Amino acid sequence: MVFEVAAAMALASFVGEAVSPWSLLCGLAALLVLWAASHAAERYWLRPRRLGRALRAQGLSGTAYRFPAGDFSENVRLSQDAQSKPMSPPCHDIVSRVLPHIHNTVMEYGEVCITWFGPIPRVVIARPELVSQILSNKSGHFEKFTNNSLGDLISRGIGSLDGEKWATRRRILNPAFHLEKLKGMLPAFSTCCAEMVGRWESKLSAAGGSHELDVWQEFPNLAGDAISRTAFGSSFEEGRRIFLLQVEQAERVMNAFQYMYIPGYLFLPTENTKRMKAIKREVEGLLRGIIDKRERAMADDDGGNDLLGLMLLSNRASDSGQRMSTEDAIEELKLFYFAGMETTAALLTWTLLVLGMHPEWQERAREEVLGVFGSDDTPSFDGLSRLKTVTMILNEVLRLYPPAVTMNRKTSKETQIGGITYPADIVLEMPIILLHHSPDLWGDDVLEFKPERFAEGISKATKDGRPGFFPFGWGPRICIGQNFTLLEAKMALSMILQRFEWRLSPSYAHAPCTVLTLQPQHGAQIMLKCR
Structure with missing residues (x-):
C-alpha cells in the first residue's frame, strides 16, 4: 500500500x-x-x-546484545536480589551488592568488557591506568555522557558541559571554592552544625541519656542548610524548599531512569513525569525569585561573598565570554544543591556508621579533636587542617564507600585506549568502587577498614603508588566542590566527636545501595549518648 x-x-x-x-x-x-x-x-x-x-x-568480550533493552532486565533482577538481603556489619565487601551486574560481568569477562544499556554499548573499564588516562583526557577525545532528557530535570550545570563552554564556566566558578572563600564559609558551617548538635542534645536530654538516631535523616538536612547559607547568604530559608524539592526530584529521576531505553518515555503523561516537570518549574521559579532579589540588592553592593553573588558579578564582566545568564546561574545553583547535598550527606553518614563499627578509630579521632580544640571550642580552619587522623578516616571511608560508585565518559571521535580502537559515541563506564576494592591496588587487606593507608597522603596510599583513588573524579574535571565537602565533613565530624559517643543500633541493617549516590537502604540508625 x-x-x-x-x-x-x-x-x-x-x-x-x-x-x-x-x-x-x-x-x-x-x-x-x-x-x-x-x-x-x-x-x-x-x-x-x-x-x-x-x-x-579487537578481542573484547562481554554480554550479547538483547533487543531492545540490552542487559536492563538482568541488571534489575540482580539488583533486586542483592537488595533483598542485608549484610552483616562490619563487612565492607559491598561491590557485589551495589553493582552486581557489573561485578559479575567483570569477573566473567575481564577488566575491560562489553555491557549494554538498551541499544547502547557500554565498555566497562576497571583498569586504574586506563581510568586515569580517560579522566585526564589529554587527547580531548572524551566527553561527559549524560542522559539529556533526565539530566535536564536535575540540572544542566557545569557537570553536563563540555569543551569551551565547560572551561568558561569552570573559570567563573573556581574562585568560589578557593581557600580564602572556603575560610569565609566556615562560620556558616559551624552555625549549621551547632544547630544540629543542639537538636541531638535536646533529644538525648528528653530520652534520659541514650537515644536511637537515624543519621541518614539528619545529614541531608545539615548539608542542605549549609549549601543554602553558602549559596544564598541571608536567603537560606528560601533555599530549604529548593533542597527538599531537589531531593524528591532525584528519587523520581531514578525511578524514570529504568525506562529510558523506551523512545519518548518522558513525553508520556505518567504521574511521575508530570511531577518531575512540575518540580523543575517550581525550583526554577524559586531560584529566579532569589536571583531577582539579589540583583536589586547589588545595585549598591558588589554582593560577591557567596556563590550566587559571584555568578551574578560575572554578568558585569566586560568580556561577554565570561558572563553567565540568569538561566546559567539557575542551573549551577540546582547542581550545587543536588551534588553538594548528596555527596556531603553520604560521606558523613557512612563515616558515622563505620566509626560505629570500629570504636577504636572513633576514640582515636576523638582524642585528636579534643587535643586540638578541647571539648567546647568551635573548630577553626587552621585546626581542621591539622587533623591527620580525621583526614585519614574520611579518605578510607571514601575508598570503601565512595558517593559515586561509577563514572561515565563518551568518545567524541574514534580513539585508542589500551590497544583498543573505540569508534565515536561509545560509552565508557568506569566502576570506581571496583578500583577502590581491588586487592591488586590496595593489597590483600583491601576489605579491611585501615585509615593508616593514607598516613603518607593519597599519592602513596596504594601498594605500588599507582593512581587508584577516585572519589571525586580525576584530572581537569575533578569535582569543583571537593574541598567544600571535605571541610564541611571535618567541621561536622569534629563537633560531633566533641560532644557524643555512638555505636550501631541493634535495628541497623547494613545494606548499601545506589540511589544516584551510595546510600543506606534501610537508614543509618546509631545509638547516641553524650560524652
Whole structure:
C-alpha cells in the first residue's frame, strides 16, 4: 500500500494530474512511517550489532546484545536480589551488592568488557591506568555522557558541559571554592552544625541519656542548610524548599531512569513525569525569585561573598565570554544543591556508621579533636587542617564507600585506549568502587577498614603508588566542590566527636545501595549518648 501510494503520487506529478489532499496525506503518513521504521531499525538493531562486531573483532568480550533493552532486565533482577538481603556489619565487601551486574560481568569477562544499556554499548573499564588516562583526557577525545532528557530535570550545570563552554564556566566558578572563600564559609558551617548538635542534645536530654538516631535523616538536612547559607547568604530559608524539592526530584529521576531505553518515555503523561516537570518549574521559579532579589540588592553592593553573588558579578564582566545568564546561574545553583547535598550527606553518614563499627578509630579521632580544640571550642580552619587522623578516616571511608560508585565518559571521535580502537559515541563506564576494592591496588587487606593507608597522603596510599583513588573524579574535571565537602565533613565530624559517643543500633541493617549516590537502604540508625 505504501509503495502504491508513493508510486501514484509520482505518476500524477509526472503527467500533471492533480493530487487529492487525501492521497497527499496518505503519502506523507507513509513516508513518516518508513522514516520511523528506518530510524528504529538503525538505533535498535543495525547500529548495536555493527558496534558490537567492531569491538569484539579487537578481542573484547562481554554480554550479547538483547533487543531492545540490552542487559536492563538482568541488571534489575540482580539488583533486586542483592537488595533483598542485608549484610552483616562490619563487612565492607559491598561491590557485589551495589553493582552486581557489573561485578559479575567483570569477573566473567575481564577488566575491560562489553555491557549494554538498551541499544547502547557500554565498555566497562576497571583498569586504574586506563581510568586515569580517560579522566585526564589529554587527547580531548572524551566527553561527559549524560542522559539529556533526565539530566535536564536535575540540572544542566557545569557537570553536563563540555569543551569551551565547560572551561568558561569552570573559570567563573573556581574562585568560589578557593581557600580564602572556603575560610569565609566556615562560620556558616559551624552555625549549621551547632544547630544540629543542639537538636541531638535536646533529644538525648528528653530520652534520659541514650537515644536511637537515624543519621541518614539528619545529614541531608545539615548539608542542605549549609549549601543554602553558602549559596544564598541571608536567603537560606528560601533555599530549604529548593533542597527538599531537589531531593524528591532525584528519587523520581531514578525511578524514570529504568525506562529510558523506551523512545519518548518522558513525553508520556505518567504521574511521575508530570511531577518531575512540575518540580523543575517550581525550583526554577524559586531560584529566579532569589536571583531577582539579589540583583536589586547589588545595585549598591558588589554582593560577591557567596556563590550566587559571584555568578551574578560575572554578568558585569566586560568580556561577554565570561558572563553567565540568569538561566546559567539557575542551573549551577540546582547542581550545587543536588551534588553538594548528596555527596556531603553520604560521606558523613557512612563515616558515622563505620566509626560505629570500629570504636577504636572513633576514640582515636576523638582524642585528636579534643587535643586540638578541647571539648567546647568551635573548630577553626587552621585546626581542621591539622587533623591527620580525621583526614585519614574520611579518605578510607571514601575508598570503601565512595558517593559515586561509577563514572561515565563518551568518545567524541574514534580513539585508542589500551590497544583498543573505540569508534565515536561509545560509552565508557568506569566502576570506581571496583578500583577502590581491588586487592591488586590496595593489597590483600583491601576489605579491611585501615585509615593508616593514607598516613603518607593519597599519592602513596596504594601498594605500588599507582593512581587508584577516585572519589571525586580525576584530572581537569575533578569535582569543583571537593574541598567544600571535605571541610564541611571535618567541621561536622569534629563537633560531633566533641560532644557524643555512638555505636550501631541493634535495628541497623547494613545494606548499601545506589540511589544516584551510595546510600543506606534501610537508614543509618546509631545509638547516641553524650560524652
